Amino acid sequence: MKQVLALMLILVPGLAPADILVAKRTLRAQSVITSEDVALQPGQVAGILAAPEEAVGLETRAIIYAGRPIRYSDLGEPAIVERNQIIPLIYRQSGLEIRTEGRALQRAGAGETIRVMNAASKAVVSAWIAPDGSARVSQ
Template identity: 45%
Template sequence: MKHFICITLAMLMSPYHVSAETIVAARTIRAQTILTSSDMTLIQGDVPGGLISTDEAIGLETRVVLYSGRPIMAGDIGPAAIIERNQIVKLIYAIGTLSISADARALGRAGPGDLLRVMNLTSKSTVSGIVGSNGAVYVGELPRS
């Protein structure tokens, strides 16, 4: 009997038996919408890859349509876009003390930290870079904050 009680207690204390909550969309939400607390609700259950706290999602932008009652996955949301498709942006190549800048056209929509393809307006070549918080696209080294 003692053995049974110990196993039962171990199972109850195990992280695999803890009731988890998952964030789901409270309604259908269009892509490119900034999330608020009223857009989400908690349900019982654990969904691998699903968000577990509304604090993780508030203020972020939806990358895809979120359907009512479906879990919100980490890849479904991200920082709000600061660059729109076809917008002219500053393209900066930086390595060590060398820094070269040019104007480029954004070939997509992106937020800080996103990888974005741009076309150099002078050479017409396309490159990919990381969007900085200042709206510039960096190839090579990112600026130190």
């Protein structure tokens, strides 16, 4: 009976011991995380990172206080576009390409979708930020 209970405890999700990733010091918003900024601590919480490799190189989206667990939602790709930055705005479809300048209305990293204002027409569009920092518009 004891063996069955022990086996059930091992198989029940959320009951196995684990480590969570915490901030060693207070991390300001928009800071890129290094291995010196994080540490493992015993515990288990849903939505919390469990290895330093998951956080190193990512940027904080909000302040993370020392000793607090680091959630997936606290981090994102480092920003390559700053708010109000003039960036290439590109529209491509069926062999047609239109290029113009746009003003980023939000700060963003590669792969994020933000609002960009077309500098010529003042129209605001949603655009995906490419790894080269250009904004790509699609329908």
